[in-house]
Amino acid sequence: MYxxxxxxxxxxxERAALIRNSALHSYRRNEIxxxxxxxxxxxxxxxxxxxxxxxxxxTTDFIRRGDFFLGPSLGENSYRATSTxxxxxxxxxxxxxxxxxxxxxALYPQVTMGLLEIAMxxxxxxxxxxxxxxxxxxxxxxxxxxxxxxxxxxxxTGGYDKRITQAVIASYSGLSRxxxxxxxxxxxxxxxxxxxxxxxxxxxxxxxxxFGSLLPQAHELSDxxxxxxxxxxxxx
Numbered sequence: 001m002y003x004x005x006x007x008x009x010x011x012x013x014e015r016a017a018l019i020r021n022s023a024l025h026s027y028r029r030n031e032i033x034x035x036x037x038x039x040x041x042x043x044x045x046x047x048x049x050x051x052x053x054x055x056x057x058x059t060t061d062f063i064r065r066g067d068f069f070l071g072p073s074l075g076e077n078s079y080r081a082t083s084t085x086x087x088x089x090x091x092x093x094x095x096x097x098x099x100x101x102x103x104x105x106a107l108y109p110q111v112t113m114g115l116l117e118i119a120m121x122x123x124x125x126x127x128x129x130x131x132x133x134x135x136x137x138x139x140x141x142x143x144x145x146x147x148x149x150x151x152x153x154x155x156x157t158g159g160y161d162k163r164i165t166q167a168v169i170a171s172y173s174g175l176s177r178x179x180x181x182x183x184x185x186x187x188x189x190x191x192x193x194x195x196x197x198x199x200x201x202x203x204x205x206x207x208x209x210x211f212g213s214l215l216p217q218a219h220e221l222s223d224x225x226x227x228x229x230x231x232x233x234x235x236x
Contacts, residue, residue: 006114010104018104021097027087029163034069034085041078042095044069049091050153052168053083059172061126062088062152068118074102089153089163133174142183145173146193147206155199162200 007015024047027033033051034040044051044063051063060083063069071079077099105112132141146169149160170180187193194201 006111007104009110010108014104018096018100021100023095025093025095027091027093029087029090031087032084033087033093034081036081036084038081039078040081041098043098043101044085045094045096047092047094050088051091051093052086052088054086054171055083057171058174059168061122064152067122068115070115070119071098074098074105077102088168089161138175138179139183141173141175142169142180143202143206145169146200146202150202157196157198159199159201162195162198
């Protein structure tokens with residue numbers, strides 16, 4: 001049985017206890033994983049697929065394979081969700097008990113540091129996106145979001161998964177659906193964006209942005225902490 005590297009170094013009895021109290025759930029695209037204002041005693045870890053955090057119809061963050069969705073604090077065994085968690089793509093998600101994770105953090109500092117590093121990198125990505133929304137033109141902003149999606153939701157043929165809709169792109173970029181549609185149609189007419197049966201392809205020049213220095217680091221961390229091969233994930 002696969003064990004998440006974040007807890008691989010803790011004693012077998014502790015790992016077994018976490019496994020007994022955890023569960024793997026599957027979600028369809030656009031299905032709600034966790035509703036805002038709901039009290040939960042679980043931490044959510046993406047095994048496959050992609051989730052998005054939504055606050056008042058705005059996508060504030062994406063949670064991809066190997067990333068955790070945590071509450072605002074681990075000071076209690078439960079928390080009130082401040083965002084709605086939605087499956088941006090069909091996803092498998094581990095539900096881990098907060099109490100068990102808190103216990104591991106108290107006993108094993110490496111677990112605490114691993115969670116902290118993941119959280120800090122995600123905060124950096126969110127801050128970068130907010131900076132772009134406030135400073136870039138619509139075309140530059142859309143182009144950067146499209147490139148980011150090639151890393152968050154890569155398609156088998158390259159580009160990003162075409163199931164990521166323009167509505168999601170608009171929600172994440174802070175633009176209207178109409179502006180995103182017009183911008184992408186203009187890019188297609190100029191040969192900058194093309195589609196095939198599985199993905200939407202964008203040129204490498206769309207990567208000429210400061211978020212390029214953030215996402216690869218997060219990707220490396222996810223690969224280090226999460227050894228899933230994308231097929232038939234077992235319990236953590």
